[in-house]
């Protein structure tokens with residue numbers, strides 16, 4: 217099969233997107249199993265857009281507030297994804313809720329990366345600095361990123377992969393965030409590679425990842 221066509225949704229600086237652009241270039245000369253064909257942000261002027269433009273990847277800014285309701289916002293996203301032949305949607309630091317008509321259209325074909333070990337320290341409003349504040353406040357000794365399939369419940373989709381980093385007693389949220397982000401940059405491209413290589417399957421509500 218051809219290289220899996222990937223859309224990335226982002227809201228901010230796009231360092232996770234950058235790693236995906238490097239691992240899965242748009243050009244035809246790459247033999248990577250996937251290619252990023254579209255980057256969608258919810259607002260203009262963010263680093264993710266510059267990174268996509270520099271990589272020669274088509275970008276679309278789709279502010280949810282431009283639409284009267286979630287479903288019409290979702291219809292717009294679905295039209296964009298269908299138009300680009302998107303087979304996998306990756307939420308990489310995307311901060312808005314994904315409409316249910318998009319989640320259902322991409323069931324088990326939409327993934328998100330969360331900067332903590334779900335199901336702990338997740339859910340509505342748990343993003344950015346406050347995730348790491350909660351981890352530190354809890355006294356947990358490990359943290360790390362989770363990549364999971366997206367379903368209707370925030371941060372509750374089936375977990376695909378995680379990796380752990382230590383939490384030190386004198387960690388600040390910023391220091392922990394950067395330690396976790398380093399791991400995100402490894403984990404997200406790895407999971408996209410596994411999915412594009414047909415090594416991830418969902419069976420009976422369980423995620424099976426082939427042992428590489």
Ligand code: GRF
Pocket residue numbers: 226227228229230231232233308309310329330331344397400
């Ligand atoms: C980071 O905070 C990361 O933990 C989470 O969303 C943010 C993405 O950062 N996934 P970036 O825009 O990819 O740099």
